[in-house]
Amino acid sequence: MKRAFFAILQRDLQIAFRRVSEIANPLLFFIIVASLFPLAVSPDSEHLRGIGGGVLWVVALLSSLLALEGLFRADAEDGSLEQLMLSPVPLGVAVLAKVTAHWLVTIVPLVLLTPVLALSFALPVGVLPVMAFALLLATPTLSVLVALGAALTLGLRRGGAIVGLLVLPLTAPLLIFGTRAIDLGVYGESVAAPLYLLAALAALAVSLGPVAIAAALRVGVE
Amino acid sequence: MKRAFFAILQRDLQIAFRRVSEIANPLLFFIIVASLFPLAVSPDSEHLRGIGGGVLWVVALLSSLLALEGLFRADAEDGSLEQLMLSPVPLGVAVLAKVTAHWLVTIVPLVLLTPVLALSFALPVGVLPVMAFALLLATPTLSVLVALGAALTLGLRRGGAIVGLLVLPLTAPLLIFGTRAIDLGVYGESVAAPLYLLAALAALAVSLGPVAIAAALRVGVE
């Protein structure tokens, strides 16, 4: 089972790296947004500092959603999803591996780029660890939610819009607590409360999410 | 040729409406981003007014880019692109129809939603026409650039990243002039200069773009 988990993880990462655009697009998008905002907005640093957190979260959300449609659809269309379902690997494990890969590909680059963001938004350097930490805690939940949305709508051709409707409201708490953590960090206050909350949500999502996603996939491939 | 143009346009719109997510996702992004920023950022209206233009452009860019990968890939993978190439319809015309459909699907809803944006960013109502106009002028260029990127990626499996690198910087002038038009509008100054510029770029893109895209596609399907 461990072997299968890592095999799926490795496969998805390999594929992502072969189609470099999948990795590079969110990153480029991030850089563009990060460098554009200070241009568009008045470059006064007091002003910028206030919006840095918001921009970070919106971008993280958007880059996760970018890959949303594709997360299971590619596997469904080339038949590898049905093979996975028939294999001895529990589907929940396979889902966890796929979501982990998606997370590694979309989020880790963002975390690595936070210093760039901090620079362009004139954030105090001290807030960087908070930012990175908040991202690392909030984004697993985000990835699970996105995957759930993708799985629920896999069987659907007509109403994919619901993905957005399903997932986006569910992400609101993440964004609100995440932003609050960063804002507290910027003004030097204690960030523990929102971070605990994000961690609790992540634990919940990672433990229950894959089962629900697997169930939705089974209905979806019929 | 006119018949073929409208047939392709109609087909692409039909497909987009069948998979509503293609239409609804950009819209939902837009709404979320527009409603989230004021949450994340201090809700002081003087402050918000400054970033409204930037947010609008980033979202327009993003919603165009969302469809980037899919624009020609779906047609390439189901074989309808090669059928189109063999048909009597000049490929440039087919490309123009596809890009027009993409534009109608991603941008028109954005334009219709600008009032929502104006509301959440406390923009003066008078700036709405400028915003809509700037969007309408800048986005055809954006769509053509995105389509060019998509066509180039089609051939390059490995070098997709380069496409992002090519296309995204090309969009920077659009973003800068577009933002400037809105900012000038917000502060009640004359917006003619940046708008003329955007119009000129659009004329250039729409006349030369399809030919270049068609050439890239021919190489892509080999």
Add this chain to the structure above:
Amino acid sequence: MKLPRWFHLFGSPPFVYRLAGALIPWLGGIACTLLIVGAYWSLVVVPPDAVQGEVYRILYIHPQTAYVSMMAYVVMAVTAGIGYIWRIKLAHAVAVSAAPIGASFTACALVSGSLWGRPTWGTYWEWGDPRIMFETLLLFLFLSYLALRAAFEDRDKADRVSAILAVVGVVNVPIIHYSVLWWNTLHQGPTISKLDSPSMATEFLIPFLIMMAGFTFCFYWLLLSRLRAEIVERERDTRWLQDALQGGRA
């Protein structure tokens, strides 16, 4: 797993259809009586509040609708879960019937809370407040449950996919309930729920509880009425239903 006989009985549309038909008048009668009595009591009999004046009377609408909205979600999630696991179509029918009612109660709770917030907290809406946020999420969950169903052409598939969403969303309910304890919020802490030492005078408590019971009965009344309609919709091609409808008319 071996299921008891009554389980199958409740899985049989004709039985439930008839049972619901028999219960609806009773539930309706009780709900109306309680709501009328409760409304009179809470609006006329009890005196205005010392601090808030008349505004506090939202106390007799807001907590009740909020509570029923959460109960409605639990009913929906549990029945959807039963339907998914044991493949009982009727359970899905109950879940579908509960969703729009629950959504309406949620909307009432949000509106009444928001109206109450203006005089007490000085704002209609405060995003940062967890209870407000998660209650809003509840509304979205109801709506996306309905939207997801609507997107499927095949009812069986719609049942099973939407059930997963309903079950996943149930984690939101305890979060709503405990949010006031977990975080310091604007929102009121538990007032009534700690019944052993109620922090409300009996005078206010009685109409409060009457309204609570009234709205609860009202929910089940609406639920069974919708369920009957849903059964008719789902079973319209079956003999027993046609017989039942004919019989009713004759």
Add this chain to the structure above:
Amino acid sequence: MTNEGRGLRAEDVAIWRGDRCLFESLNFELRPGQLALLVGPNGAGKTSLLRVLAGLASPTVGRVSWQGTAVDALPPELRGAIAYRGHLDGLKKDLTVAENLHFFAAIWGGTADLSLLVELKLEAQAHTRARHLSAGQRRRAALVSLRVAASPVWILDEPMTNLDAEGRAIVMRWLTEHLASGGCAIVATHQPKDFERPGALVIEL
């Protein structure tokens, strides 16, 4: 009757699509070592039935079981007992043939035996992306998973598609070996002659 319900068994199966009933009251049992051929015109419901047999979809009516348990709820020790090769390849197009093989092995818990590629005449393509294979080479590469998985039940949907004479011979050889070693198989085909074999059950839809 000790063998009753030991094989792959369909009881009273019916499948509806849209408002049409594709077929109903289908009953059969596939015993170890037995081959069933599924024939019928285009759109008869062969693929739909095979997916139900594999547990990938549920029948509208009826029940399908393997060794007495429903195929869509196999207990852990029986998971992987059914191998299905449908119209889709199940290959990742951006991975090479060898990488796909290794992936199958990791998933099915076998070893990636590169000599399989030699048998399929794919050794020259081991490091070619599946995307660049010819149609027949892709079908061959997909067949590899049957050997890696070593499942007792094979469900094959038009396995000869795109294969040349040599490819078809390989499929027949593997199938014969599989049956001889006690496996059972059900094969949908438009050319039942390809599979002629004494004792084969023919199911017509």
Add this chain to the structure above:
Amino acid sequence: MTNEGRGLRAEDVAIWRGDRCLFESLNFELRPGQLALLVGPNGAGKTSLLRVLAGLASPTVGRVSWQGTAVDALPPELRGAIAYRGHLDGLKKDLTVAENLHFFAAIWGGTADLSLLVELKLEAQAHTRARHLSAGQRRRAALVSLRVAASPVWILDEPMTNLDAEGRAIVMRWLTEHLASGGCAIVATHQPKDFERPGALVIEL
């Protein structure tokens, strides 16, 4: 020699893929009314050759012409002269069969003749999305474009794939009519017996 260079003509064609030469020095000419069968094992390069003949790809070496002009640069009056049906369907999965047919008609400038669907036994599926068709029904629906386009050159890559006996008979009937009316065709297949016909050119790769 007035007819010289009037048909579909391959001169000294070679195709390389990766570092391998699939074939070289291929020369032939297909005259009006003539059928060519392209045979060879999996991966021999049949599909690659057909795509070159259709003008969708360029040969590594050599030249392919139709009526004397290179196929990948046909002048406007000759565009649409070549119809190609490959391994892919060219159907939009989210459109119904009838919508796909209308689209073909609009693109090829013909009329959408719904009786074609009757001939293909697809009339019941006219308003079904292509996504929900069976594999064989999808191939049938794709064949429709051959009739709508009415091109003089048909390039068919394993056209019998997934078709039942009746579907194969339809393909043969259409092919015969096409040849009789002065069209020419080149067909890649692994079962040349399906197409046996006196005077057919056989190209082995």
